Amino acid sequence: MFIPKQSVAQSKSMKKVDTVKVLPKSEWKGVAGRPYKQHVPVKITVHHEGGKLLTINDDARQRLKNIQTWGMGPDRKWADVPYHLLIAPDGTVLEGRNPLTVGETNTEYDPTGHLLICFLGNYNQQKLDDKLLKVLTDLLADQCMKYGISPKEISTHRDHSTQTTCPGDDIYSYFANGYIVKQVTKKLKKRQ
Numbered sequence: 001m002f003i004p005k006q007s008v009a010q011s012k013s014m015k016k017v018d019t020v021k022v023l024p025k026s027e028w029k030g031v032a033g034r035p036y037k038q039h040v041p042v043k044i045t046v047h048h049e050g051g052k053l054l055t056i057n058d059d060a061r062q063r064l065k066n067i068q069t070w071g072m073g074p075d076r077k078w079a080d081v082p083y084h085l086l087i088a089p090d091g092t093v094l095e096g097r098n099p100l101t102v103g104e105t106n107t108e109y110d111p112t113g114h115l116l117i118c119f120l121g122n123y124n125q126q127k128l129d130d131k132l133l134k135v136l137t138d139l140l141a142d143q144c145m146k147y148g149i150s151p152k153e154i155s156t157h158r159d160h161s162t163q164t165t166c167p168g169d170d171i172y173s174y175f176a177n178g179y180i181v182k183q184v185t186k187k188l189k190k191r192q
């Protein structure tokens, strides 16, 4: 495979922090966000989109574009998509809102200081597979390193709100049994 010089340099500098490639907004034809409250992430919260199921055969990019169009429209008037990073059912990770701006929520918790990672689809009905679990734990380890966040500060939406079952029963089960935090801790130790 031909690799242009520039991307070799980029991937070298990326290596220190990022093991998961995050595809830019242009991949899903996202528009730039509007200016919004700034923050620095000090914890990470995992979500699912909820609502409609999304399979590997569905168009995750179009789904995300629709979320943005709806969220920035008259219904919500948000500055951008509510989440900072989004994971498609095939394990592709897509860029959302600028991580240095506060996310959005329909529930009672204050998302200030939370980096919001969201699985597209509904994990009350669908299930994580080994690939998605690996993408999630790698991505969480990347973000912990990037912002100096302890794996102990990783949780889910329902840990902060009584108004939701987000991130769905299947994703939540891997938090309830401690699997996610344990895996991320292990990965971070290996990277030191």
Ligand SMILES: [Zn+2]
Pocket (backbone or CB within 6 Å): 046, 047, 048, 157, 164, 166, 167
């Ligand atoms: Zn949520």
